[in-house]
Each structure stands twice: as structure tokens, then as C-alpha cells.
Amino acid sequence: MKILGVSLGTKNGNNDTMCRVALETCKEMGAEIEFIHLLDWDIQYCSGCVACSRGLVMGKGMICSRKDDFSTLYEKMIEADGVLFVDPIFESGASGLYHVITDRMGPGHDTGMLLGLQEALAKQGKDPLNPRYFQQKAISFIAIGGSDWAVRCETDHAMLAVSPGWKIVDNDYFSWSKDVIMQDDKIARVKEIAKNLVEAAQYIIDNHVMIPGSEDLDLWKGKEGACPHCHGNAFYIFPGTTHAVCEYCGMEGHLEVVDGATKFVFDESIVPNGHIEHAHDLVSGKKAHGDDIFANESRLMNLFKDPEFKARKAHYTAVCEPTTPPSKMK
Numbered sequence: 323m324k325i326l327g328v329s330l331g332t333k334n335g336n337n338d339t340m341c342r343v344a345l346e347t348c349k350e351m352g353a354e355i356e357f358i359h360l361l362d363w364d365i366q367y368c369s370g371c372v373a374c375s376r377g378l379v380m381g382k383g384m385i386c387s388r389k390d391d392f393s394t395l396y397e398k399m400i401e402a403d404g405v406l407f408v409d410p411i412f413e414s415g416a417s418g419l420y421h422v423i424t425d426r427m428g429p430g431h432d433t434g435m436l437l438g439l440q441e442a443l444a445k446q447g448k449d450p451l452n453p454r455y456f457q458q459k460a461i462s463f464i465a466i467g468g469s470d471w472a473v474r475c476e477t478d479h480a481m482l483a484v485s486p487g488w489k490i491v492d493n494d495y496f497s498w499s500k501d502v503i504m505q506d507d508k509i510a511r512v513k514e515i516a517k518n519l520v521e522a523a524q525y526i527i528d529n530h531v532m533i534p535g536s537e538d539l540d541l542w543k544g545k546e547g548a549c550p551h552c553h554g555n556a557f558y559i560f561p562g563t564t565h566a567v568c569e570y571c572g573m574e575g576h577l578e579v580v581d582g583a584t585k586f587v588f589d590e591s592i593v594p595n596g597h598i599e600h601a602h603d604l605v606s607g608k609k610a611h612g613d614d615i616f617a618n619e620s621r622l623m624n625l626f627k628d629p630e631f632k633a634r635k636a637h638y639t640a641v642c643e644p645t646t647p648p649s650k651m652k
């Protein structure tokens with residue numbers, strides 16, 4: 323079993339240390355471990371060129387216009403049975419680098435889209451994709467903060483698992499943790515998170531769990547959340563209503579208080595997002611989303627030839643030129 327630990331903190335800082343605490347436990351449990359200090363890697367932000375989603379829906383392959391270290395990071399995650407991210411909390415949420423990784427995991431690594439590509443490759447008589455792309459994976463997240471601003475980090479972190487459809491085991495954060503190496507309760511919790519991750523990875527290996535077909539599998543070991551599907555606690559509440567959307571899995575419903583606790587109840591009258599098969603982390607939800615994207619991209623491709631579309635583009639492009647970036651001035 324391989325466990326990959328990725329830290330996004332400063333070199334040998336608190337995030338690196340907590341990642342190593344977890345990896346030590348994984349190693350003691352018999353796992354092969356690998357540690358990545360991500361700030362050393364060349365990871366460029368997603369430019370939004372959508373070459374990845376076009377490549378997938380047109381059956382061309384996994385394409386990314388950025389040539390950097392991300393594809394190696396992705397392959398390392400694919401080859402691991404369990405992945406742990408340890409990320410510093412910035413402005414109550416994930417670090418900027420973490421958001422970049424989440425974007426880069428986006429459409430181009432969406433399992434629903436990859437399944438579509440797999441079908442297209444088979445029709446073209448081409449080699450299939452690496453079967454590990456479709457193997458289920460255990461993933462956990464730890465956020466380390468220097469203060470008590472933290473409420474967005476769990477959702478930010480969980481979003482990375484949506485695109486591949488990997489199963490989250492733990493998603494925790496530690497506030498006031500500049501001296502976390504001296505806080506034994508937090509070290510004990512990190513070791514527990516590592517143990518949970520190894521056990522979940524072992525379950526996946528023993529049962530050959532693939533992503534299509536593991537819709538009902540729940541490997542979650544964290545606190546019970548308000549969302550009964552993804553255990554999330556972050557919701558967008560439509561102003562003046564109890565109507566809400568789970569920020570992680572996209573399910574729609576309403577919030578109500580039951581026995582003193584806020585509960586999220588799916589609203590099946592909302593088609594499609596009140597229906598569990600449309601949850602964003604499930605293959606069924608991904609396929610539906612992929613179909614919507616395909617229809618949208620096709621409409622746009624046709625519009626590129628439309629005279630009215632071209633005229634509007636030309637009109638607004640002529641309004642102003644962008645400022646030359648200082649780094650590109652002679």
C-alpha cells in the first residue's frame with residue numbers, strides 16, 4: 323500500500339511536520355510512504371483554456387496546456403492508495419496553491435468525463451486509459467491555522483475530491499497551531515487521521531473498489547455534518563428562505579432545526595439537484611454535468627461561426643486594450 327503525503331506549508335514548518343507525523347504512523351502500519359513539499363514544485367495556475375474538457379468530450383485524450391510538475395503530482399496521486407493533504411489556512415480557507423491544485427484537478431480529471439473518453443477511445447480502437455484512474459481512493463485533509471479563522475477550509479479542501487470522485491475519510495482543521503508540535507492532543511488526532519486513512523485504503527485494496535460502482539460506499543470517519551450525503555457543514559442559503567445548496571456536493575434542499583441541531587433535508591421537488599444521483603461527487607452526477615458541459619461547449623463552437631457573435635466580440639474587443647504588465651515592459 324502506498325500513502326502519499328502532500329504539505330503546502332513552508333519548508334520544515336508546521337504543515338510539513340504534521341504531514342510527517344501522519345506519514346510516520348502510516349509507515350508503522352506497513353504502508354510505503356512518500357512526502358511532497360509542494361512549494362518546491364513548479365505548479366502553474368489554470369489559465370481556463372478548457373483544452374482539458376474539450377480534449378475529453380471530443381475523445382482526444384487528457385490534455386493540459388500547462389507544462390509543469392502537475393501531471394507528475396497527479397500520477398503520484400493515482401499510484402497511491404491513500405492521499406493526505408496538509409495545508410496552511412489562509413484567510414479562513416485553503417491556501418492559494420491548494421486552490422490552484424483544485425482547479426488543475428478540475429474538468430480534465432473528472433471521472434465522469436474520463437469514462438466518456440474511455441468509451442471514445444474504445445470506439446477509435448485506441449489503448450484504454452490507465453485503469454488506476456478508475457480505482458477508488460481514500461483521501462484526507464488537515465488544515466493548520468495560526469489563529470481561529472478557519473470556517474471555509476473544510477469545504478475548500480473537500481472540493482479537490484469532487485472531480486475524481488475520491489472518498490474523503492477525514493477533513494479536519496487545527497486552530498492556534500503555530501506550536502502544534504508541542505500540542506499532544508493535536509498530534510494524537512493527526513495519528514488517528516493517518517490510521518483511518520490506512521484502514522480506508524486497505525478496504526479499497528481488499529475489495530478492489532472502483533469509482534463507478536462505489537456510489538454508496540462511505541469511508542467517512544469525521545464528525546457528523548449537516549449534509550446527510552457528504553457530511554458537509556457549509557451551505558449557500560438563498561436570501562430570505564431556508565432553501566439551501568450544499569457547497570460541496572451540490573445537493574439542494576432546506577435547512578431545519580431538529581432536536582437543537584441544524585439538519586439539511588434534500589428537496590426532491592427540485593429537479594435535478596434535489597435528487598441524490600445528481601450529487602457532484604457521484605459518477606451519475608458527473609455524467610449529467612459532463613453532458614451539460616458537452617451541450618454548452620457544442621453551442622459555443624457553433625457560435626464561433628455566427629456573424630452576430632463575431633460582431634459583438636469585435637465591438638467589445640475594440641473598447642479598450644489591456645494594460646501592459648510591468649514585467650513585460652521594455
Ligand SMILES: Cc1cc2nc3c(=O)[nH]c(=O)nc-3n(C[C@H](O)[C@H](O)[C@H](O)COP(=O)(O)O)c2cc1C
Pocket residue numbers: 330331332333334335336337338409410411412413414415466467468469470471472497498
Ligand atoms: C496570507 C496568510 C493568511 C493567513 N490566514 C490565516 C487564517 O485565516 N486563519 C488561520 O488560522 N491562520 C492563518 N494564517 C496563518 C497560517 O495558517 C500559518 O502561518 C501556517 O499554518 C503556518 O504553517 P507552516 O509553519 O507550515 O508554514 C495565515 C497566514 C498567511 C501567510
